Amino acid sequence: MPEKGKIDSKQAVLLMISMILPTAILTIPAVTVKTARQDAWLSVMVATLAGLLIARLVVSLSLRFPGQTLFEFSEEILGKALGKMVGFLYIWLFFLYIGSGVVREFGVFLVTAVMPATPIIVFLIVVTAVAGYAVRNGLEVLCRFNQLFIPVTGLLVIVFLLSTLDMKLDRLLPVFDAGLAPIVKSAVTPTMWLGEIVTLAMIIPYLSKPKEAHRVAVLSILITGFFLTASIMEALLIFGPNLTGHWIFPTFNATRVVSIANFLERLEFIVIMAWVLGGIVKVGVFYYAVVLGSAQCLGLRDYRPLVLPVGVILVALSILLHGENIVEVLHYIPHVEVPFLLIVFEVGIPLLLLIVALVRGKGGKSN
Amino acid sequence: MRKKIAILLLLFFLIGLLGGCWSRREITEVAIIMGTGVDWTADDRIRLTVQIAKPGDFGAGGEAGAGGKEPPAWVVWAEGKTIEEAERYLAMKVPRDIYWGHSVILVLGEEMAKKGTGMVTNFFHRSRGPRETMWFMVTRGEAKDILETHSELAKTSAQAAGFLTRMETSYAVQSREFAEMLASKGVQPVVTGVEVKETGKAHGPGQENPPVEKEVKLSGVAVFKEDKLIKWLDEHETRGLLWLKGEVKKGAVTVPSPGEPEKEVSIKIRRSSTKIVPEYDGENLWFNVMINVEGDMVEQQSREDLAKPEKIKALESAMAGEIKARAAEALEKAQREYGVDIFGFGDAFHRKYKKEWRELKNRWDEEFSRADVNIAVEAHVREIGLLTTRASTPEE
Numbered sequence: 001m002p003e004k005g006k007i008d009s010k011q012a013v014l015l016m017i018s019m020i021l022p023t024a025i026l027t028i029p030a031v032t033v034k035t036a037r038q039d040a041w042l043s044v045m046v047a048t049l050a051g052l053l054i055a056r057l058v059v060s061l062s063l064r065f066p067g068q069t070l071f072e073f074s075e076e077i078l079g080k081a082l083g084k085m086v087g088f089l090y091i092w093l094f095f096l097y098i099g100s101g102v103v104r105e106f107g108v109f110l111v112t113a114v115m116p117a118t119p120i121i122v123f124l125i126v127v128t129a130v131a132g133y134a135v136r137n138g139l140e141v142l143c144r145f146n147q148l149f150i151p152v153t154g155l156l157v158i159v160f161l162l163s164t165l166d167m168k169l170d171r172l173l174p175v176f177d178a179g180l181a182p183i184v185k186s187a188v189t190p191t192m193w194l195g196e197i198v199t200l201a202m203i204i205p206y207l208s209k210p211k212e213a214h215r216v217a218v219l220s221i222l223i224t225g226f227f228l229t230a231s232i233m234e235a236l237l238i239f240g241p242n243l244t245g246h247w248i249f250p251t252f253n254a255t256r257v258v259s260i261a262n263f264l265e266r267l268e269f270i271v272i273m274a275w276v277l278g279g280i281v282k283v284g285v286f287y288y289a290v291v292l293g294s295a296q297c298l299g300l301r302d303y304r305p306l307v308l309p310v311g312v313i314l315v316a317l318s319i320l321l322h323g324e325n326i327v328e329v330l331h332y333i334p335h336v337e338v339p340f341l342l343i344v345f346e347v348g349i350p351l352l353l354l355i356v357a358l359v360r361g362k363g364g365k366s367n
Numbered sequence: 368m369r370k371k372i373a374i375l376l377l378l379f380f381l382i383g384l385l386g387g388c389w390s391r392r393e394i395t396e397v398a399i400i401m402g403t404g405v406d407w408t409a410d411d412r413i414r415l416t417v418q419i420a421k422p423g424d425f426g427a428g429g430e431a432g433a434g435g436k437e438p439p440a441w442v443v444w445a446e447g448k449t450i451e452e453a454e455r456y457l458a459m460k461v462p463r464d465i466y467w468g469h470s471v472i473l474v475l476g477e478e479m480a481k482k483g484t485g486m487v488t489n490f491f492h493r494s495r496g497p498r499e500t501m502w503f504m505v506t507r508g509e510a511k512d513i514l515e516t517h518s519e520l521a522k523t524s525a526q527a528a529g530f531l532t533r534m535e536t537s538y539a540v541q542s543r544e545f546a547e548m549l550a551s552k553g554v555q556p557v558v559t560g561v562e563v564k565e566t567g568k569a570h571g572p573g574q575e576n577p578p579v580e581k582e583v584k585l586s587g588v589a590v591f592k593e594d595k596l597i598k599w600l601d602e603h604e605t606r607g608l609l610w611l612k613g614e615v616k617k618g619a620v621t622v623p624s625p626g627e628p629e630k631e632v633s634i635k636i637r638r639s640s641t642k643i644v645p646e647y648d649g650e651n652l653w654f655n656v657m658i659n660v661e662g663d664m665v666e667q668q669s670r671e672d673l674a675k676p677e678k679i680k681a682l683e684s685a686m687a688g689e690i691k692a693r694a695a696e697a698l699e700k701a702q703r704e705y706g707v708d709i710f711g712f713g714d715a716f717h718r719k720y721k722k723e724w725r726e727l728k729n730r731w732d733e734e735f736s737r738a739d740v741n742i743a744v745e746a747h748v749r750e751i752g753l754l755t756t757r758a759s760t761p762e763e
Contacts, residue, residue: 113495114495116495170714170718173718174717174718174719174721176721177717177721238543239543239547240547240550240551242547242550242551243543243546243547243550246550253499253543256498256499256500257499257500257541257543259500262533265500
């Protein structure tokens with residue numbers, strides 16, 4: 001087995017939060033508010049429910065095959081050839097795709113909002129290198145890194161609380177203004193983000209108590225959903241539905257508004273810190289899924305030789321895949337990539353695998 | 368173990384070097400902009416005027432004496448087709464990197480505001496430097512003149528204007544709030560108005576003819592239709608606007624003394640709230656506005672004994688009447704004369720009648736001008752200060 005480390009359930013929850021949240025907090029508010037306007041927070045609640053269903057599906061599937069990752073049990077369910085094909089699809093079209101997308105978004109945010117003079121490639125290489133170093137040292141190291149820095153994400157709560165002075169509850173009214181359709185429609189993007197919980201299927205075998213996987217998944221989704229709702233509410237309550245959707249990063253702008261007694265202001269550095277540290281972990285998790293999955297697909301005993309080449313591929317794809325400029329990035333990721341990834345990799349294939357497993361009677365009884 | 372600690376310490380001290388020099392800008396190399404002004408010139412170009420802080424003079428700037436002390440700010444301007452173009456021409460005159468992050472105010476000249484704010488504000492929202500919390504204001508005249516004024520109390524006139532706005536005596540708008548009002552169909556923007564006022568200067572012996580100084584003064588609000596300035600409200604009408612918008616946080620109401628109507632009584636406002644309740648039956652549109660206010664009686668010119676429950680009741684009803692009259696005045700002007708909903712009645716309507724709003728929103732200003740508005744004021748006087756009656760109150 002390429003991975004020998006074990007992590008406990010708390011670490012897993014924190015890892016899953018860091019895996020979903022950093023990019024979600026910055027990109028989702030603008031996308032959802034554009035369609036659902038002041039009801040965007042309801043969209044996120046719908047998405048959270050959908051996320052719980054996806055989590056349930058993935059964990060049930062995974063628990064039927066104790067000690068096996070997504071790549072191993074798909075081979076067992078579908079047979080060697082088909083299983084390997086599914087595995088390769090996941091590597092190339094899901095983990096690498098999202099991973100490189102995150103690397104790109106990481107750079108895009110820093111260049112757009114903070115350091116315009118720095119070439120984006122610097123950020124892309126740096127984040128991949130740091131994440132690669134953690135991945136090379138194994139899952140446990142990645143988790144401990146995350147545990148060390150996730151309190152910074154907690155600082156966001158303080159920023160949200162400080163910004164209450166600039167909030168007006170009226171900006172959320174009327175509820176259900178545009179009707180149900182836009183709410184459901186704009187729930188698609190956050191659902192995809194929360195659906196990244198599929199990655200948990202790579203980690204369940206290394207939980208010290210795999211039986212708690214359901215709890216891990218539910219807790220991760222609920223906490224992430226809460227933070228996501230809070231960030232959307234923050235932006236909406238400060239800017240109102242007409243303005244929020246027009247910022248590229250509404251949460252970032254919302255923290256710029258905080259000014260307590262003309263003294264405590266310019267708190268956006270907290271968002272940037274959360275983004276940089278969380279971004280590293282997020283890249284790390286997908287990076288890890290790619291190298292571990294590839295090692296298992298190819299039948300390698302150790303995944304470490306793959307870390308460097310995969311890192312190179314991640315950086316290259318982050319530039320090649322997601323459009324040439326920020327306009328294309330903002331268009332492709334939420335409107336083209338998201339629905340595809342959601343339907344095929346987060347719901348479609350896991351559901352198919354579960355059905356086939358049930359029909360063929362593979363795997364133990366799900367707990 | 369010791370070796371590990373040594374390595375860790377070494378790494379820790381490396382942090383100091385890792386900060387790096389990419390995009391490094393020392394304070395002596397940046398031009399910190401305190402205030403920004405935009406004018407529309409006679410030959411149809413945008414003139415960008417900025418007030419740049421002179422950090423070296425900031426420390427000593429406030430000290431008295433020394434006569435002709437240099438002001439701690441420098442005002443420069445440049446013209447261009449867009450703000451960015453003007454900024455680049457400006458960069459040819461300013462020998463430092465232009466830094467927007469500390470700009471306190473964004474002031475538009477009257478001509479620029481009439482031409483449309485759309486040509487101005489985008490730059491300030493798109494760029495990373497300027498903050499969303501910049502105070503937004505319009506001057507009756509040229510923005511350049513506002514920035515060229517001086518301030519006795521603040522370091523620069525831009526800061527003075529910012530502080531004046533923050534005192535909440537007039538209607539204060541941040542640039543993000545202006546953008547929000549502009550984007551909403553249920554309210555038309557209003558913006559703080561400022562003007563240049565000439566003041567004398569304290570003079571001592573040997574200074575018989577002190578130079579005339581110019582300072583910034585708040586002056587009502589500018590009323591917009593979409594992004595174009597159409598009219599002004601004076602200070603008096605601005606109070607009415609604030610009552611209807613529920614933005615009265617400070618101020619006083621002066622009413623005739625109940626027993627001696629020729630003398631006045633002033634009530635200082637403690638807190639107030641305004642509630643707009645729209646009613647719509649498919650044809651008729653009317654609004655019930657409820658204003659709740661609490662205040663302290665702080666001054667009486669009359670000699671009668673006001674410290675009696677029935678007198679306080681009389682004061683309260685006089686106060687309610689005065690506030691209602693003020694609000695009605697501003698309402699009348701907005702509805703009949705200007706024909707724009709500057710109070711956010713549309714937003715209130717939207718919150719209650721979301722389906723009907725879809726039909727009305729595109730002709731909201733006409734609907735608003737036709738609507739009936741009932742204003743009800745409930746006023747309370749809570750405190751009367753440290754005196755009950757005046758010592759000279761005649762005994763009954």
